[in-house]
Amino acid sequence: TIQALEKLCQRLEAGGRIAVMIYYGHIGGDVERDAVLDFVGQLPQQEFTVALYKTINQINQPPFLVMIEKFNS
Numbered sequence: 001t002i003q004a005l006e007k008l009c010q011r012l013e014a015g016g017r018i019a020v021m022i023y024y025g026h027i028g029g030d031v032e033r034d035a036v037l038d039f040v041g042q043l044p045q046q047e048f049t050v051a052l053y054k055t056i057n058q059i060n061q062p063p064f065l066v067m068i069e070k071f072n073s
């Protein structure tokens with residue numbers, strides 16, 4: 001997942017977006033979730049904005065969306 005995100009971010013054009021739906025209710029899902037959140041949290045704010053969309057009234061580890069957008073340069 002991280003390798004794919006690295007490549008996508010490099011190829012993303014200004015104004016482009018990457019949507020990542022994170023399902024973490026499986027074995028190892030919490031490790032991958034944390035790795036993805038760590039990666040997107042370190043993207044340079046001068047080039048990218050990252051948003052997190054999640055439900056707060058659901059149980060059983062509901063999936064959530066991470067949206068990465070590259071700024072117009």
